[in-house]
Amino acid sequence: MSDPAVIVVAGVAGTGKSTLGRALATRLRMPLLDLDAVTNPLLDALPASVFDGHWLSSPLAGAVRSGRYAALRAVAADAVATAGGAVLVAPFTAELRGGAEWGALVAAVAPVPVRVVHLTGDAGLLAARRGLRGEERDAHRPEVEPLPPAVPVIPIDAELTTTQQLLRLLPALGVRTEVDASAPLFARDFDAVLFDLDGTLIDSTASVNRSWRRFAEHYAVSAEALHANHGQPARVLISKLLPSELHEEGLARVTSLEVDDAVDLEPIRGAHDFFQSVPAGRRAIVTSGSVPIATARLASAGFAQPDVFVTADDVTRGKPDPEPFLTAAARLGVDPARCLVVEDAVAGIAAARAAGCAVLAITGTVEASALPGDVVVDGLDRIALEVDGGVLRLRAVV
Structure with a gap:
């Protein structure tokens, strides 16, 4: 990151915050401070008689928590003073409520700002993960339903892979992938834009x-x-x-x-504005989903159904076969060779290539290195569309 920051990776046990925190610290070349690594070796080395049981569930659990987070804040203050920032990993349940604990954390690392990444997940998934890892401490955790955060957070779903989490998190933190404004794609004219749906327009x-x-x-x-x-x-x-x-x-x-x-789905970064910038008669959505699924997701994310809407129910051979994109081009009355396809999946890109279309690829499902697009972006806010004399042209937003 260009500006110093303390990035808090928070979430209950099983959300994968340690894994994400390590990946984020590695990517940003920042110190990693995990509450468990900082405090657990000492606590686990003490005899159980000190706490009258496991330290997580003992009568002294409140005091232990205060001491653990005080230790983390002290180490974080040193990391900020020497390295300019850090990635902190802990549940931070009390801190996210915005009270005295939050104030103590902010004060400890001042004047560096604190950014919070909040991992959430399906209860069944988290329980299964805790069961698989077999950590003794999980048996002693109190069953407490966490309250919604009262401080600003970047929400990340635990259902995503670590790579998928990073692909969403880095742009949210201001770490963007450069767009090659000299790419030949930006010199081409198009008659229509064909959009994939999942992972391209909607973060589903x-x-x-x-x-x-x-x-x-x-x-x-x-x-x-x-x-x-x-x-x-x-x-x-x-x-x-x-x-x-x-x-x-x-x-x-x-x-x-x-x-x-399909509840409370969000558009991909920049997708709504980019989709709306394409004239209605020049755009189509081409999805591997069925009509019920695609319609539900469009409504959830606030997109109107386009006039040309090709789903799995409209074709006999789906992606990576070119039939879905050829069908959309035919319904729009345009030559597939003058169509731009916006895709996030390898199978979709293969289908677009086979149809003779140009490809704007977007990361989010897989990394840029796996997407053979003419241009690859980390959000559709990096691209603008211009209508000039009846033709469509792309412009890089830098």
Whole structure:
């Protein structure tokens, strides 16, 4: 980061805050201070008789908490004084309420500002993670329902992979990927823009991951196979995972899961403005999702359904086959070679290439190095569209 900061990575046990904190500190080349690493070796070395039980659940738990966070603040103050900033990892439950504990943290690292990353997740997912790691301390944690943060936070869903979390978090912290304004794509004219939906216009990746995880748990299928086939139609994916007699049942189940989870979805950074900048008769949405799922997500994220809306129900062969994009171009009455496709998935980019379209790729699902687009951006706020004499041109926003 160009400006010094203390980045707090907060969340209850099982949200993956230590993993994200380590990845973030490595990426930003900042000191990592994890509350557990700073305090637990000493506490665990003391005999249980000191606390009349485990230190997390003993009558002295309140005093222990105060001491642990005082130690973390002291080390953080040293890190700020010597390195200019740090990544702090802890639950920070009391601090996020904005009271005296928050004031103490801010004062300890002043004048460097504090940015808070707040990890949240499905209760079932978090319980499963705690069970898998087998940490003794998890058995002694009090069951407390955390209150919503009272301080500004950057929300991150624990359902995302660490890479996906970083791809959202870094732009939010002001760490942006440079756009090559000299790329040939910016010298081209287009007649239409064809948008993928999930991960391109709407940040539904966590919702998709959660729905398919629940699907996988129900049918006891491989989670790895789900990730390997991102961007393909559900019917195709289910055909690879379930026996034929369960295909229709499985499709109905995952459709229900995805529609029910389409709640409070957010547009991808800059997506709403960029989508609206394309004239209505020159744009289409081309998704591997079904009509019920795609419609629910559009409504949740505040997008109107476009006139040309190609879903999995409109084609016989989904992405990575070119049929979805060829169908959209035909409905718009334009040559696919004069279409720009905006995509986030490898399968979608392959489909666009096979259709003869140019590709603007957006990170969020996978890293830039895995996306063979003509230009790759970390948000659609990095691109502007200009309409000139009936043709569409892109301009890099730097």
